[in-house]
Amino acid sequence: xxxxxxxxxxxxxxxxxxxxxxxxxxxxxxxxxxxxxxxxxxxxxxxxxxxxxxxxxxxxxxxxxxxxxxxxxxxxxxxxxxxxxxxxxxxxxxxxxxxxxxxxxxxxxxxxxxxxxxxxxxxxxxxxxxxxxxxxxxxxxxxxxxxxxxxxxxxxxxxxxxxxxxxxxxxxxxxxxxxxxxxxxxxxxxxxxxxxxxxxxxxxxxxxxxxxxxxxx
Amino acid sequence: xxxxxxxxxxxxxxxxxxxxxxxxxxxxxxxxxxxxxxxxxxxxxxxxxxxxxxxxxxxxxxxxxxxxxxxxxxxxxxxxxxxxxxxxxxxxxxxxxxxxxxxxxxxxxxxxxxxxxxxxxxxxxxxxxxxxxxxxxxxxxxxxxxxxxxxxxxxxxxxxxxxxxxxxxxxxxxxxxxxxxxxxxxxxxxxxxxxxxxxxxxxxxxxxxxxxxxxxx
DNA sequence: AAACATTTGTCCGTATGTATA
DNA sequence: ATATACATACGGACAAATGTT
Numbered sequence: 195x196x197x198x199x200x201x202x203x204x205x206x207x208x209x210x211x212x213x214x215x216x217x218x219x220x221x222x223x224x225x226x227x228x229x230x231x232x233x234x235x236x237x238x239x240x241x242x243x244x245x246x247x248x249x250x251x252x253x254x255x256x257x258x259x260x261x262x263x264x265x266x267x268x269x270x271x272x273x274x275x276x277x278x279x280x281x282x283x284x285x286x287x288x289x290x291x292x293x294x295x296x297x298x299x300x301x302x303x304x305x306x307x308x309x310x311x312x313x314x315x316x317x318x319x320x321x322x323x324x325x326x327x328x329x330x331x332x333x334x335x336x337x338x339x340x341x342x343x344x345x346x347x348x349x350x351x352x353x354x355x356x357x358x359x360x361x362x363x364x365x366x367x368x369x370x371x372x373x374x375x376x377x378x379x380x381x382x383x384x385x386x387x388x389x390x391x392x393x394x395x396x397x398x399x400x401x402x403x404x405x406x407x408x409x410x411x
Numbered sequence: 412x413x414x415x416x417x418x419x420x421x422x423x424x425x426x427x428x429x430x431x432x433x434x435x436x437x438x439x440x441x442x443x444x445x446x447x448x449x450x451x452x453x454x455x456x457x458x459x460x461x462x463x464x465x466x467x468x469x470x471x472x473x474x475x476x477x478x479x480x481x482x483x484x485x486x487x488x489x490x491x492x493x494x495x496x497x498x499x500x501x502x503x504x505x506x507x508x509x510x511x512x513x514x515x516x517x518x519x520x521x522x523x524x525x526x527x528x529x530x531x532x533x534x535x536x537x538x539x540x541x542x543x544x545x546x547x548x549x550x551x552x553x554x555x556x557x558x559x560x561x562x563x564x565x566x567x568x569x570x571x572x573x574x575x576x577x578x579x580x581x582x583x584x585x586x587x588x589x590x591x592x593x594x595x596x597x598x599x600x601x602x603x604x605x606x607x608x609x610x611x612x613x614x615x616x617x618x619x620x621x622x623x624x625x626x627x628x
Numbered sequence: 629a630a631a632c633a634t635t636t637g638t639c640c641g642t643a644t645g646t647a648t649a
Numbered sequence: 650a651t652a653t654a655c656a657t658a659c660g661g662a663c664a665a666a667t668g669t670t
Contacts, residue, residue, distance in 0.1 A: 461660045
């Protein structure tokens with residue numbers, strides 16, 4: 195079996211980049227609470243950096259919707275409402291459906307094999323009640339399709355939406371279920387049949403069900 | 412007749428914001444050419460600012476895909492290929508279709524009236540060969556629907572995609588045609604019928620046609 | 629190969645403007 | 650209402666890294 199090679203460049207990670215990743219993680223996992231005030235000097239101290247890379251990171255997080263900056267006044271973590279999943283999932287779904295459609299001509303046996311293996315890892319995570327792993331693997335699964343679609347715009351938009359989904363799941367202790375596994379199987383099958391219409395349909399019913407399941411009172 | 416009030420806050424526009432808007436405009440209209448090297452000190456001087464707001468603006472433009480930063484090496488304007496419209500229009504279309512679908516319950520007579528009036532302004536711009544105005548008005552038209560959808564994620568993603576479309580149109584001297592006017596009429600009609608399926612279908616055939624029309628050799 | 633010139637990345641000081649007592 | 654404390658926005662200087670002669 196071929197050993198997966200780490201193709202990542204010898205990443206000299208900039209202070210800005212590490213601040214960005216750390217702050218995003220803290221917001222997603224709730225270390226930094228919704229509405230919490232962010233003071234650059236404090237964050238700089240916490241991360242042993244100066245204020246500049248912190249401010250730069252905060253500005254990127256603002257674009258992504260994780261922080262809100264009131265110029266001259268304050269910088270806060272954005273609020274999070276369970277209700278927001280209703281806004282998040284529809285665009286996520288249509289973009290994933292589009293990605294699937296565009297990916298179809300590029301899918302080969304190897305890719306299908308990878309999707310299958312990923313889905314098996316997914317069901318294992320579900321069975322062991324490991325909600326966060328399950329979510330990560332679910333996103334990996336969809337990422338395979340997105341990568342195959344070979345469209346940088348879709349790629350980056352989905353990356354951003356997925357990070358918001360992770361935050362929602364963390365914050366509201368949501369869990370994916372076995373239904374997602376079944377849907378993945380369906381997706382693989384439909385992709386093999388090269389049927390774009392059917393793929394869209396499945397993705398759509400997927401999020402309708404997910405919203406109902408997760409936003410149930 | 413009530414005088415329209417300017418509800419925009421007395422915007423103290425930050426140096427960063429003005430640098431961002433100016434640089435984006437320059438990239439879109441070609442003042443800053445594809446692959447052109449951007450030196451922050453030069454830009455700072457050109458805009459009579461210090462490097463800090465320039466660098467911040469460049470980082471936002473990087474996220475949006477207008478600028479490419481090679482850490483420690485250089486910052487350049489991203490390249491632009493006519494081919495890229497093929498990547499741009501599909502996600503644009505599915506998001507607009509979704510926006511239309513979500514907007515349906517929120518549409519009232521006043522909104523339809525506004526769409527109609529905007530479309531009339533559109534055809535006038537087309538008739539007077541004013542390609543850039545036409546494009547702006549086309550985007551205004553779709554913006555009405557997006558606003559009615561009331562979804563911030565879709566809103567921001569479409570805003571970004573549209574700015575890339577503007578760049579493509581500028582760079583390749585593309586022009587919308589009367590077909591778009593007809594499609595707008597169809598869209599309004601279908602929205603009045605509250606038929607989400609049909610809206611999606613029209614949006615989709617819209618971009619298929621547009622790609623064919625604009626990427627023709 | 630080594631010193632140089634550029635350009636970027638980071639740090640920190642200061643002024644402006646905001647909130648609070 | 651005034652003054653005080655404080656956070657942000659910006660500027661300018663230094664350091665690190667790149668590629669160039």
